Amino acid sequence: MRKLDFPTLIVETVEQLREREKQEKDARRRLRVQLLRLLKSRETVSIKDACRVCGITAKHGYDLWHKYRDKGLSEYLQLNWKPRQSKLSAEQQRKLLEQASTENGFGSQQEVRQFLQDEFDVCYTQGGVSLLFQRLKIKAKVPRPKNKKASEEEQIEYKKTLLQV
Numbered sequence: 001m002r003k004l005d006f007p008t009l010i011v012e013t014v015e016q017l018r019e020r021e022k023q024e025k026d027a028r029r030r031l032r033v034q035l036l037r038l039l040k041s042r043e044t045v046s047i048k049d050a051c052r053v054c055g056i057t058a059k060h061g062y063d064l065w066h067k068y069r070d071k072g073l074s075e076y077l078q079l080n081w082k083p084r085q086s087k088l089s090a091e092q093q094r095k096l097l098e099q100a101s102t103e104n105g106f107g108s109q110q111e112v113r114q115f116l117q118d119e120f121d122v123c124y125t126q127g128g129v130s131l132l133f134q135r136l137k138i139k140a141k142v143p144r145p146k147n148k149k150a151s152e153e154e155q156i157e158y159k160k161t162l163l164q165v
Contacts, residue, residue, distance in 0.1 A: 003046075006039035012073060014041045029077050031056065032064060036073075087122045093136060095119070100138050109133075 012020075017037040024030040035050050037043075044050040051061035068076040088096065099105065099115065106112045109129045116122050116129075124132065133139075 007042060009069065010036055010040040012036070012040070026079070028079060032077060035061060035064060036068065036076075087124070088116075088120060088132075092120050092122075097136060097138065105141075 010017075014037060017033055017040060021030055021033040021037060024033060031054055035047075035054050035056075038050040038053055039047070044053060047061045047065055048058045051058045054061070064076070096112075096116070100112075106115065109126060112129050112133075113124055113126070116124055
């Protein structure tokens with residue numbers, strides 16, 4: 001395996017990379033600049049060593065290096081991550097919230113999945129329903145446990161006599 005001469009292959013200077021690293025607000029972009037800086041300044045000899053210092057896998061480091069080599073710094077710093085959009089519109093989400101907040105709301109997330117399928121013709125996975133609930137700040141309300149043998153009438157009578165004392 002041949003050794004690559006990273007200082008000559010990386011176009012930017014060490015100072016430019018240091019400044020760029022300080023300016024970056026996004027941690028993932030800062031990590032990418034740090035990887036290049038470590039290779040350019042010869043603080044590490046190989047991509048594998050630089051990845052250990054940065055705390056990423058060697059495979060990810062090699063992928064990043066190939067991206068930098070092929071497309072340059074601006075494309076290298078582009079993140080291809082986009083937040084997931086909800087499958088439901090704002091109106092549908094409001095209707096779901098209203099249904100969940102009613103007295104006889106949903107008993108389980110499976111019921112929610114069925115409701116979404118029937119009402120809006122939208123198919124969610126179990127994890128998707130859980131994430132949807134997190135996003136809409138819907139929390140599961142679990143009733144306190146009750147004894148199966150307990151008599152409702154006796155408890156009411158006990159409470160009445162307790163208040164009289």
